[in-house]
Amino acid sequence: MKKIIVYSILFLSFFSGSLSAQKKNKDAVYQNPKASTEKRIADLLLRMTVEEKVGQISTPLGWPMYEKTGNTVAVSEAFKKTLKEEFTGMLWATLRADPWTKKTLLNGLNPELAAKATNAIQKYAMEQSRLGIPILLAEECPHGHMAIGATVFPTSLGQASTWNPMLIEKMAAAIGEETRLQGGHIGYGPVLDLAREPRWSRVEETYGEDPWLISKMGVAMVKGFQGTDLKSGYNVVSTLKHFAAYGAPEGGHNGGSISVGLRGLNQFYLPPIKAAVDAGALSVMTAYNSIDGIPCTANPYLLKELLIKEWKFKGFSISDLGSISGLYNNHYVAANAEGAAALAINAGLDADLSGYGFGKSLVSAVKSGKVQQAVLDTAVSRVLRVKFSMGLFEKPFVDPSEALAKVRNAEKVNLAAQVARESLILLKNKNAVLPLNKNIKKLAVIGPNADNVYNQLGDYTAPQDQGNVITVLQGIKNKLGNATQIMYAKGCDVRDTSSNDIEAAVALAREADAAVVVLGGSSARDFKTEYQESGAANVKQSEEKLSDMESGEGFDRSTLDMLGNQMKLLSELKKTGKPIILVLIMGRPLNLNYAAENIDAILNAWYPGQGGGTAIADVLFGDYNPSGRLPISFPKSVGQLPVYYNVMASLRRPYLEGDAKPLYSFGFGLSYTTFKYSGLKVGKSNTAAGGITVEFDVKNTGNVAGEEVPQLYIGHKNASVVMPVQELKGFTKVLLKVGEKKHLTINVKAEDLKIYNAAMQWVNEGELNIMVGPSSDDIALSAQLK
Template identity: 35%
Template sequence: MKKFFKFLFVLFSCHSSFCLAQNQTKEMDQFVSNLLSQMTLEEKIGQMNLSSGSMGAVLGGGELLSEAIQKGEIGATGGFSYDAAKKIQDAAQKSRLKIPILIGMDVIHGYKTIFPIPLGLSCSWDLELIEQSARIAAIEASAAGVCWTYSPMVDISRDPRWGRVSEGSGEDPWWGAQVAKAMVRGYQGDDLTKNNTIMACVKHIALYGAGEAGRDYNTVDMSHLSMFNDYFPPYKAAFDEGAGSGMTSFNLIDGIPASGSKWMMTEVLRNRWEFNGFVVTDYTSIPEMINHGLGNLKTVSALALDAGVDMDMQGDGFMGTLKTSLNEGTITMTQIDQACRRILEAKYRLGLFDDPYRYLNPERWENEIQTEDHLDAARKIAARSMVLLKNDRNTLPLKKKGKIAVVGPFAEAKPDMLGAWVLIRDAKSISSVVEGIKNVGGNAVEVVTAKGSNITDGPYLKTNLNSPFAAFMGVKMEDEPRTPQEMLEEALQVSSDADVIVAVLGESSAMSGEASSRAEIDIPKSQRDLLKSLINTGKPVVLVLINGRPLTLNWEVENVPAILEAWAPGTEAGNAIADVLFGNYNPAGKLTMTFPRSVGQIPLYYNHKNTGRPFDENNKFTSKYLDIPNEALFPFGFGLSYTTFEYGDIALNKTKLSGNDKLTASVTLTNTGGMAGEEVVQLYIKDPVATISRPVKELKNFRKVMLQPGEKKEIIFEVTSEDLKFYNSELFYDWEPGEFEIQIGTNSCHVKKASITWKK
């Protein structure tokens, strides 16, 4: 009887929730329809226009921007601060219909409290912390009047030459999907009308991370099978999680620029995935279709609207041509109404029609940005994003005594600790590595420091790093009056009587991110020369890497005793790095993107498909290179700890399954070292025989486990037929019966294996 009443309660609750959602949707439809009926054609097209004017207009809410908003010519714009956002909404309230403005911003990994770059975040393998980082970013951004973020970037990429790998979650579609969902939950919370949640914008739809040669904005050409199996899962996952908007990519899809691809924006996004939010282009991507050879501005603007694009970001294509195209009959009023409706619905969902100043509370602006709790979270998350790549002779953790030389162009750097896509760089709030080592090491540690080298002495790279945009972003390289030899001699002098040397090397913020592709992804020669000289002192050297992408580190791995991949760790960079170096936190991060030995191996990724002649070192006529080892320098899922772990053999509850059976696979994990630590236990599945060629293995689950020294724990995974599904040659999502291999281990290369058969 109790079960019956519980069933009735659940049924009633679900019915009530469904009815409430239906009523809310009905109210929104009525409101938006009524508003549309009052709007002129010009006002409707104005809602479809995202324009920020000059960057100064955004920062100050300038007069030209305000004038356009009052005329109803702008539906969305950018905003960086409370004052600018208030001016923008004030201007909207002076327009004829007083339609509030969507204020968007690239809040990629924090607003003012900056977290590690997204690639670093993904290496934490901690979805709760990743979600928390987005939640804090939403709290701070919304306190500044921002209600919409151009994030998360969920593009899968297998090419570390591409600068924007720093902004994504690596190479794996399953893991990318989990991170995408966590980010959307963090930004949007459980109620978009709350004044501390913001709308997510999933980007870039689609395939942007697969640009040829790793060059930004470059051509993409791939099969639909690769799209659906390897690249689409994170986009779909983010929309399934309820993301309110999406952004088009710059690349081609089946020969058509994404902003003009009706197959992508309507057939896949709207019809197949049932997305009901709005789509905005990336910056000026509508007029850029002219360069792709699709026609003049009027033609490509009509093409974008017909494809399913709702808002034109800074392209002036919709504003400048849609009225003419409507008169000529190449577009319809229904299409304009539909696009405008989706944008108005987004504003309704955000609660802006109830209160245009919902995100403009001066008390929140004063009290909810870069709080102590936020900084504590940034420090914790940064430490958990770092990956220990090497630790010979237990060089780490460092002792909290003696003399430590902290050397390198990033030893005292601050803005570069934030990485790419940070629009508010408050150097005063950033902890440098030198400061962090002093803070965490305590009074028994003497810290000496020297720059040692420039970031680069290469003239071509140096010129590009000193661009006007780099200066605007606060990451322009400072001119160094001393010669490279003078800097090197100073570094060697301060290191001469140190007990250990910490070399902080890598990439500046301007060397990764958008429009920052690199053909060579090693540490610049100026820094490597410094490192070689430090190694030649014979003292223990710890290399701390500050960077936004996987690097080629062959010499470093061969010669440096300890290497810590710190990425660009954010506001609390120095403190978090010191927490790891001194062992206050035992590193547990794992790589989510393969580190190649050479750019000649790229693209290199763990879940590749086999050739008809798989690699065999004993057979010349197999798929391999002659001049380098063929395996990765560091594989997907790799990461060391200050302790050690031992994996037992896989135990299965059954080896023959059928239909909806559930497989239980487990291993016993033992901490065999002398320090408590976390291990990321990874589950992979191999499908050796199918109707299409399948990857050699695919990540399907993981567990992050804390063990004390000597402690054992059984790690249990449940596998269902859902984990076996893939898109077949007909693009039908299903699984096929047969043999499967279950793999569990510490990374994608080092696993235990067990075989099963699964029938329909």
């Protein structure tokens, strides 16, 4: 009780600080909550200098802006200097902790201290700035708030593998709540890039290779983040990444150029962004790449014509970190920093993530006439509109006690495990080796990812307190208790080959009744890694001992083979003759040819987050029937790339060395039961929106209950332009008891069937081939619709 009273006193003291800031301008319209937002913006703009306006749309790095001493936290001298000299209106990643920021469990902030830190920043800004404007705090939130003590969910590939937008919306609401309770206002995410190049280092951050699935997941994230009331104190603004076409760079090089025409851009790459904008997203981040020679950070077609004019976007756009500077030091389309700032804002970019892309350079560009005042005012008004919409002028502070109680509480920990369960994809199950019997006497658990906390979490993850993360080994131990003898050996590292204990691992497997082998990759950053200004890692091919990191921003690949001695370990274990269950923890599709041919069972987990070990154990021992489906195809070799399922209609001959088909196709995933499809009926919708209605039956024909994911694909016939052979246009997830049959209906709007034709217009035309089945390469039912 005493502790709550202390918190209340502190909270009230912060609130009084807000009042003192407002008293300096108490009669100003912008300080009147009863005035309309537009009148408040107009009044505030009239009072601001050019320097103050530029400060509002500049976003310096946030983590240097506080100082922690024991259990107290205050603003740093760096923040005081930044506010005084740059009139800062936004900060990014204030609460971020990782090897790049050099914030650890010792010098970083737990949720309670994080709330105190953001309160201190707000209090100082509102009291010490001339106009008392609150700070807008943006945080990284792709699979959890990237802050110490926050809940870690599966990365985006895992989220997409659930094929359950309702679950993802619930997850996003939890992430948004944790972020807002600690003082954050903007959550960077979701990443809506169409991932058509698995060599690219950031595939793990995406929802895969299909625009429709990405759109559904993106909309779920936006709704979960933003809720219905941004003044609730539990929601954050969603920043969509990356605008646009970032996920298929030439050669897989992160930030590299992309070859795509205007029609292809509109038909395939932009719909997920538009869907999220239509859902109300209030922030969009540009991409590092160029499209047809125009950098996305200074592309008026994207930022003005599409985003504002056609899509009626109501929020603000922001650069990716350092991408404005990249206009002159990477793309070479500007002569200097001032020219880059002018090029970007004149193209329609509103805000700068870095603090130096705009800053003094933009002030100079305005004063020299390269940027008109009206252009600057438009950009500033869009940022201020978000601040007023969130109620920050009236309620800039948060309650540290609420952050302490609700961040990573039991409900969110359980939710993380549930998302992980639904994300797991059973790729192979020869002779029904899974699920394993819980009465198994001896079980070997082997591999570099079997008991490695950070390898399980993916990129954009903060340091973890001991016990926060359940590894595969711990999850199995928790499941089986002491009745089973569980033997563990690491076997090898993910990348390093300087040492291994393969022989010891093989010896354990020979003793055991079965072996669970956990291999794959890692995005775990370490303190030896060097980082670029953008936060991407600098890759080292040789050093005394290689880190496990082979995925995550900056770690592009030229092959998709498992690295280090992992394949040697797997092949030696195969020789024991014991049942081998391969569990994959990784950030991109890897070469599974050997495993697909030789290993008994394969369970794909991507990066399953803090509850991954619990979820994997539940599936391995039959307490959960796997329901995950692939959001991206697995190639047989890099020579097949691109190998995404929705290729343009054309003649695809086999290669000399083999066919052109993927090893595992988009939508694929096995179950411990079987399903039968029947009774397809297709008709035109009677609704005002038009479109089509597809009805069919699905029956559980196996021996256990399970969830099926029926998928609806279309193919265009007699269209005026070449279209993909298949396009996902609907799906559902249904739980069926043994012997149960359900009648399902999927409605597709006419808008979602449109083609971007040769005249660059959206039209409905041609005949449709309707396909329904459990995956893109397993169509159970089909029909034609004219």
